[in-house]
Amino acid sequence: MHTYSRLLGIVFGVLMISLSIAVTAETLLRKFFSVTLGGIDELGGYAIAIAAPLAFTVALVENSHIRINQLTALFPKPAQAMLDAVSVLSMALLAGYFFYFTVDTVLDTREYQSIAQTPWATPLIYPQLLWLLASASFPIAAIILAVQAMRLLVRGDWRGLMRRFGPPSPEEELKAELDDLKKRESLAHEGAAP
Numbered sequence: 001m002h003t004y005s006r007l008l009g010i011v012f013g014v015l016m017i018s019l020s021i022a023v024t025a026e027t028l029l030r031k032f033f034s035v036t037l038g039g040i041d042e043l044g045g046y047a048i049a050i051a052a053p054l055a056f057t058v059a060l061v062e063n064s065h066i067r068i069n070q071l072t073a074l075f076p077k078p079a080q081a082m083l084d085a086v087s088v089l090s091m092a093l094l095a096g097y098f099f100y101f102t103v104d105t106v107l108d109t110r111e112y113q114s115i116a117q118t119p120w121a122t123p124l125i126y127p128q129l130l131w132l133l134a135s136a137s138f139p140i141a142a143i144i145l146a147v148q149a150m151r152l153l154v155r156g157d158w159r160g161l162m163r164r165f166g167p168p169s170p171e172e173e174l175k176a177e178l179d180d181l182k183k184r185e186s187l188a189h190e191g192a193a194p
Helices: 002-033 040-061 077-112 125-155 158-165 170-192
Strands: none
Touching: 002 040, 002 125, 040 077, 040 125, 077 125, 077 158, 125 158
16 A cells, blocks of 8 residues: 555655646746746646545555544543544545545536636546546545454454554654654765765
8 A cells, every 4th residue: 555655646746846847937937028828727726636635545545644632542442443443434435425526526527518717728527537537546545444444343453453543652753753854864964975
């Protein structure tokens, strides 16, 4: 799953860097030459619509979404594990609903042959098919993770559930931050070396 999230993260990064380059070029052309590329805002909307489900998927797979666990930390370990399993199932249901909504929207677009209300008058089916493809990444990951959580739950593997799906402890978060700091410092020293 980590290879899957890494690949999606790379696609997300390429989309956002490309969008930022296009917006910068548009801004500079307007400022200094009074010329516009036209349609950058339209492309930006498509890029964000495609990138959002990719970001949801990466956050889910890497267990990096925000959770407030002050209250759950007071529960016994089996209860914490059960809540972790419920959270994974909830995310799978949410991902399924999002995907259903996306499919429904794309089908409506195809039926009505909708076009963008922009100067380009883009047939919306094309960017929405890319959106649909990107949106499929979220329920795929969520369902796989939900199945994994259910297996651990059925076996009564509370530790496994908490380790895989629970929020990191403050010690684990501190260790991850310190490891990241060491990586950045070593990269900075490598870059400064002659």
